[in-house]
Every structure is written in structure tokens, then in C-alpha cells.
Amino acid sequence: MVSRAVKRAFKYRFHPSDAQAAELTRTFGCVRLVYNMALQARTEAWTLRQERVTYNATSALLTGWKKTDGLAFLNEVSSVPLQQALRHLQAAFTNFFAKRAKYPTFKSRKKSRRSAEYTTSAFRWRDGKLTLAKMDQPLDIVWSRPLPDSATPSTVTVTQDAAGRWFVSLLCDDVIEQTPASGQVGIDAGLDSLLTLSTGEKITNPRHERRDRERLARAQRDLARKEKGSANRAKARLKVARVHARIADRRRDHLHKLTTRLVRETQTIVIEDLTVRNMVKNHSLARAISDAAWRQFRTLLEYKTDWYGRNLVVVDRWFPSSRLCSTCGAHAERIPLNVRSWTCRCGTVHDRDVNAARNILAAGLAVTACGDGVRPQRGNLRSGRPSVKQEHPRATTGIPVL
DSSP, X not given: OOEEEEEEEEEEEEOOOHHHHHHHHHHHHHHHHHHHHHHHHHHHHHHHHOOOOOHHHHHHHHHHHHTSSTTGGGGGSOHHHHHHHHHHHHHHHHHHHTTSSOXXXXXXXXXXXXXXXXXXXXXXXXTTEEEETTOSSOOOEEOSSOOOTTOOOSEEEEEEOTTSOEEEEEEEXXXXXXXXXXXXXXXXXXXXXXXXXXXXXXXXXXXXXXXXHHHHHHHHHHHHHSOTTOHHHHHHHHHHHHHHHHHHHHHHHHHHHHHHHHHHHOSEEEEEOOOHHHHTTSTTTHHHHHHHTHHHHHHHHHHHHHXXXXXXXXXXXXXXXXXXXXTTOOBOOOOOTTOOEEEOTTSOEEEHHHHHHHHHHHHHHHHHHHXXXXXXXXXXXXXXXXXXXXXXXXXXTTXXXX
């Protein structure tokens, strides 16, 4: 049996002491400050002098900032998370120049993710206990699952979410067994059913946000009545954040179990390239689309298929999977969303979602067979032609239409 070595992050919740929480809170603030100051320095250098500032230059700036009276408090926290913040900024600029992301923005005290990253020189891992730099006692981690045998973390990331929960993520080397699998499946994402498989199976949409909608609305009304800046408003904000965290946890858990099952059972998985960013502009469906988390489903599926040696094929977003008859290949007229079944002129009665999943599978197999285009075509280059074999119009002249 073939195995593959991968880098895998294991995330656990922990409960810090008062001293540890204070130290981590100071570290979060220093990391945010250093990131923002370095971003401002790089922006001003380019705007005023057309000069590009590298990571080494920002590291030298950090050394100078620590020697000033106003920023001497930067020496009170571990230097490694501060250096990692500069590396993250460098990665953000690299993605920007490669046109993979927008220009980096400043971190906000209220909205940005609170995190700090420690490398091997800034923590001690001994006998299954983790002690961070500037701390005397190890973290009280809730070991919900064991680490791989003889695993040693190479990077530790500490975060605190909006609900006030503390998490630590340990990046370790892990071995994934490449278990054999067979068959292929096409997947159509939807709202009535979260996923519809080409086998005819429909996976129910759990609608996690809808289940807690009344609780969330009540917590938000309580928050709106509190005076800004008061202690009661801070408590009400935590209640709202806890409801959101409950929804997100259940959604993530469901998607993890679903993608793991699909990857372990199937060798070739075909999905459709969906532009969720544009789809949520429809205000009638935005809430339901966000709750379905199609983008998160695809992200999980991408790295898990890579881990287990499976084939993931993404067909063009303009492929008319719902309007194409999976039996005879004929195109139907535009089908409204409220029409869940339709009859082709060949006499076949189609379930809209099952038919779409079968067409997506056929298009994906065509991609693997003849190298048809997989990526979405943009702008005027978009042809709108399906990834299946098509006859020239003159080749079908005189043939009666069924």
C-alpha cells in the first residue's frame, strides 16, 4: 500500500491561565501593530519614492522600532511572532504582484483575526506538553484527538475567535495511506439538497443557520439595545458570537465528514465551478447560498483529493448542466429555478438535480479523456459551449429532430 507524507495541521482548544491570556493578548496587539507599521512603510516608500521595500528591510525597521522609547514594549513579547507577521506581509505582497489577491489592508483591532505564529525556536514540545516563549507553564490543551505517532510540531499558531475561545494549531508531518478506490461521481450543488450525486443520491441540506435563526435574532436584538462602550454590550456581543460559532462549527463538521466519505469511496470526483461571490449578490438567495458553504466544500475537497491521490475535475461554470438531456444530449429552453423536473422531447423525464449531476460527470470524463478546457473562460473568450462532443450544424442538416 502506497503512503504519502504531508504537512497537516491539528487544531485543539485550550484554556489559558490569566497570566497566559494576558501575555497572548499583548502578543496579538504587537503582531497587529508591527504588521500595520510595516505595511504603511512599504506603501509610503512606493507612493513617495517608487521604492520597493523587501522583507529584510522591514526586519531592519523592526529592530529600529524596538530601540525607540515609544515602541520599547515590543521587547516584552516574543520576537518570533513579530517576525512571522512580516513574513505574512511579504506573502501578501507576493500574491498581490502575482495578481492572486488584492492589495494588503491594515489589520483592525475589532474585526481582524487575532493570531500569533510561533516557530520551533519560540516554543518547547516535551512529553506531549506545549510551552510557548515568555511563559512558565505549558498550555492546558484539550486533546480531542491524538497527534500522529512520534510527531513533533514545526509551527504553532495560537488564535482567539470572536466568541472568546482559544485555539492552538500544531503543524506536523503526517503519513496518509493511499487506499485504493474505484468509480467516478458527478456532484451538483444545490439548496433544496446540499449535494446531488450522479448515482441519484441526494444529501439533505442541514440548513444550520436557519435552525438557529431565532436564537441569533434574539441575541442581536439584545445587542442592539445595549449602550455602546458598556460592559453589558460586550457581554451581549459575546452571546451573538457564540451563536455564530455554533453555526460555523456544525457546518464545518458536516462538510468534513461529507468530503472525507466522498474521497475515500471514489477515485474521480467531478464538480462544477461556481462563482459564489457573484451568486450571493442575489439578495433573495444570498443567505441560503452562504449557509450552504459551497466554497468551503470545494476547498476541503481539493486538499483531501490531493492527500488521498484522487482525481478532482472542475467543469466550466458556463456548462448548461441543468438544460442538457443526459439521455439524448438535446438542449431544453431556459428552466426556472422553481421547476425541479422536466420532460425532454425524447420522452425522458428528468429530475433537475440528478440530470445536472450526470451531465457534470459526463463533462468531467470528457475532460480527462480528450483534455477539454477545465478552467472557466473569462470575458469575451467565453464560448459557452459544453465540454462534450458536438456536431457541426451542417453535419446534421436534413436529420429530423426527435
